[in-house]
Amino acid sequence: MSIIKKIFIITFFLILISCQQDDAYILVEPGKVEIKKIYSVSTNRKWSQFQEDEYNFLFWTVDGYTLDRIVFFKPIEDGTSLFDHDSWFTKENKKRPIFNSEMNKFEIKEFLENCIIWSNEFTSFETTNIENYKIGDVEGISFDIKAQNELGLNYKGFSVAGIKDNKLYSVYFIATEMEFYDRYKIEAKKIISSIRIL
């Protein structure tokens, strides 16, 4: 086979690969949106939705995951953890926090906090201002988040969670304290307050 032929075939395959659609991200248009038949939410603006079947969550972002995001967790059952994907954990996998549907509201907050810390994404992760909160007709909680990552970047956010049919539903918004939290907090609050569990 001539060199020109080889180059042509390689180029053809490269073009083919580059044209392939990235299924991980899809565009979310303003309006009422159903998320994986788990949540229904309303948004006034466009978001990019990241989804991969192997993850226990999907998220919406405008400027990128590390700058701002709303994370929607799939419901978890007794005896499981928030992050089931093993790559999030080290060899101490067996020690990860485990959900129990008998948890009271404080324990739900504690569980979510422990899971995020366990994921090692932030070097510090603190929750405050826990309050009663209703996700539609589901009794739950809301709380505020303060975090910092390895690079020293500060984050702020808030979360809601509740137990329905022995399963934990949870959603949180987080963004860099500098610039992005203030830019999206009002919209994120509206979105989170519009959540209904399907």
Place this chain on the structure above:
Amino acid sequence: MKKVFLYVMIFFTSCSTPIGGAKKVEDIKPQEKPSIETTEAGLWMQMNNYEEKLKTSGSRLKDKNLEKYLKNILCNLTFEYCKDIRVYVQDIPYFNAFMAPNGMMVVWTGLLLRAQNEAQLAAVIGHESGHYIKRHSLKSWLDAKARTDLMVLLSIGIGVGGVPAGGNIFNITQLLQAGFMAKHSRDNEREADKIGLDFLIKSGYDPREAPKIWQNIIKEMELGEVDKPLAFLASHPAPEERIANLKKQTEGYENIKNKKNMKELKGKIQQHLHKWIKNEIRLNNKLEQTEFVLDKTFEGTGDEYLFNFYRGEVYRLKGDIDDNYEKAIDYYNKSIKEKNDFPDVYRELGLLQLKNKENDKAKKNFKKYLEIAKNPKDASIIQSYIN
């Protein structure tokens, strides 16, 4: 071609000198810096880069007073090298401290939680300073170079040099340990122990505290999972031998009443204690192991109410198995007996009593919580449990 490249690399590595042509590695002198053409200068450069990242890292504990306090301990131990060694605190809940060849000393919060007094902490700081003074990292590097093949050596070099900007600090630290700590020979460890102990005695600290910190760590390790030793022990050989050596060296000081400074250390870490203990509990180690850490943390402090409260927390967080909730309730009640105006214990006690269907007792404790805590942020939730 590959062979030529290999020979060229071997030639270049064999030409480099450790500290500017000297065959024997001498102690580093105060304020001495390696010459630019040396291997040591290369190690310093890599560690300087790492140190710059550590300065703004999210894992660095932002407590200037605590770092200043540790620096003061160092300067009391060795005034000569005070300017050369910088001490940083990293918020990682394991027992560890390490010394980089450029004078960057890092102490983890898990070690600060476990040190029972300033003398024990000074023993570790003195020991790490000994590694710096004796240029143990450089010796380890040269030793590794002499023993390993070129490609392994190159991969270590690339690994240490290639610390990623946004990388995980646990991996970086493991890398550092792998590169510098784990390779310390027994002789180097003994040497650092001796220097640390000399510093301790010279500075008026009780030298008998030095073996105690190692004894506690061994005990803790035995109570936990012995197949996974604590980071510091994994890289420091023969702890039993170390204790025996340290005890032997301190025999002549039995009647000397030197300072321990427990209050000073506890005072400096007081504001972080709650968070560090929470992180310790989060490690989800064996009950006996966590209880031992709490036992040693609060020994002699007089804070029995906190000690019992956190013991209750350990059992509560283990879940409703093996009478854990009953034990937690017992510890909460003991805490209240010691101090009856600590609000958190009433809330936790009430929540567990609610689980046990002891509603009246729970309501009483919730009311007490609201009364003492004065408009807590979680009042609406507690109030809903009362109603």
